[in-house]
Amino acid sequence: MSLLEVSHLQKRFGGVVAVNDVCLTINQGEIYGLIGPNGAGKTTCFNLITGLYRADSGRFALNGAAYSPHKIEKVAEAGIARTFQNLRLFSEMSVLENVMTGRHVRTRNGLWAALSRHRRARAEEAETERLAWHWLEYTGIAQFAHYRACDLAYGHQRRLEIARALATEPQLLALDEPAAGMNAAEKVALGALLRRIRDDGTTLLIIEHDVRLIMALCDRLSVLDFGRVIAEGTPQAVRRHPDVIRAWLGGENHA
């Protein structure tokens, strides 16, 4: 069953058509990849889906209903959470507090009420903290809960971004280059975490330059080139697609 359908998405920057008539369907419970050479339109596509940019044209449907990703908060409320290629943590806040900020999307009173002394807000805040601990355990960084985010090792900061995104209880978790800057062992561990997230019921959308990792991880993927989808399907099918070989993977390639 489809979770997110993107139809005829278009985005220009001046004379550049960054995303050109892109259609894709992400099914519930799968890991879906977006790959392509530099400048292919992956980030733009991702930013359109997650509300950072506004499309010139095109439509989105989430669980079969129209979805308009105009505002970041609306995107989170709709059940889509994302991480950023360049980490966007609250670097002076603790690891635990960072995850709690993710959870505030789902609480009734929100961050400001939580700062007040209202009894209901206090109870909600205790629940927020309990859930934040859960996500820290889940992502394997609970032992760093009281560190400042900026004092974590890079690989752990990436996990923290994932923990914070999971705290919003997303239906779709969108990850922008989650393996960037990681060593081989960290990538293997990341792959295991992402599979676990999928197996526990969250759908994933991933942009990643490490083709070997994404081919091993994704259930299906789309390949973009010059803003267009040139191939879509399982890693096995995509890897053999002549346009993909020509446009990008080529030669001894990384696949």
Ligand SMILES: Nc1ncnc2c1ncn2[C@@H]1O[C@H](COP(=O)(O)OP(=O)(O)OP(=O)(O)O)[C@@H](O)[C@H]1O
């Ligand atoms: N904010 C912007 N202003 C102007 N042009 C942009 C902007 N963002 C992207 N572009 C252009 O749109 C095209 C697609 O860029 P995009 O960043 O989406 O590609 P990408 O596949 O994510 O590339 P990379 O792998 O290098 O991150 C490129 O030609 C890029 O120069």
